[in-house]
Amino acid sequence: MAAYFSLILVLVTLSSGLVWMADALLLAPKRRAKLAMAQAVDADISEEVAEKITREPALVETSRSIFPVIAFVLILRSFIYEPFQIPSGSMMPTLLVGDFILVEKFSYGLKDPVWRNQLVENNKPERGDVTVFKYPVDPRIDYIKRVVGLPGDRIVYRNKQLYIQPACGEGVETCPELKQVSRESVNQGEFAQNGTPLLRYTEQLGEVSHDILINPSRPDPLGYYFREGNLPVGEFIVPEGQYFMMGDNRDNSTDSRFWGFVPEENLVGKAVAIWISFEFERTAADFLPGWIPTGVRFERVGGIT
Secondary structure, three states, X not given: OHHHHHHHHHHHHHHHXXXXXXXXXXXXXXXXXXXXXXXXXXXXXXXXXXXHHHOOOHHHHHHHHHHHHHHHHHHHHHHHEXXXXXXXXXXXXXXXXXXXXXXXXXOOOEEOOOOOOEEEOOOOOOOOOEEEEEOOOOOOOEEEEEEEEOOOOEEEEEOOEEEEEOOOOOOOOOOOOOEEOOEEEEEEEEEEEOOEEEEEEEEEEOOEEEEEEEOOOOOOOHHHOOOOOOOOOOEEEOOOOEEEEEOOEOOOOOOHHHHOOEEHHHEEEEEEEEEEEEEOOOXXXXXXXXXXXXXXXXXXXXXXX
């Protein structure tokens, strides 16, 4: 839907701008010339008649009114910030269902809003970034996950524990070893899944400290993991120009463990803030429909880590 909206926004901006420009260059001069001829015949022509002669067609008036607004929205949404809604719990506890976030579009370079060709190069994703990207299996769908693996990294996820061996840089004699990502217990039972209390940990991923959730009753679905080459199940080598993404809700997230890596061209931007957060706690017995919020979580408004 977001891709279609971008295309519609571009088409409306382009068509309204062309109508306005065509009127300014072609039709408006003709109306002014027509008014001058009328005034030459009758110098005392009334303001009402003059206004009628020079009046813009309804289409031109509408285009002139909406073009600046639509063009501003297009530039803002395509190159600066774009709002997204969190539809699932795969990024809990960092992001909850009902969070509305802002995604910084220029974090990883600027792309055109239709064909998504790179226009301006910028920074690369860093380990720990919360990133929105086009789902590699179906690029029409936007996903949000955390960057865990960078190009060249070796990622291992077994027994609900994450291990990372960073890529060996050029000219480095001793490559980094595979190390367990450190984490500390926070609590148990703050969140639950199908009646099972979830374990909450604070994980140190690169320079980013963030919280994750683990379901102790759910085994790792190793048989469903994405496999490339002859690597053992649960082990991944991130190709150049691609990234390994995982959800913070580790046992309730369909991510790179299941469908593979995210190409750099699929990156949309970095999630930087929650601008509003709604609660949706209605039941089927309620009179109002479920999409109407039951409350606002003002305490969640702010930056994302």
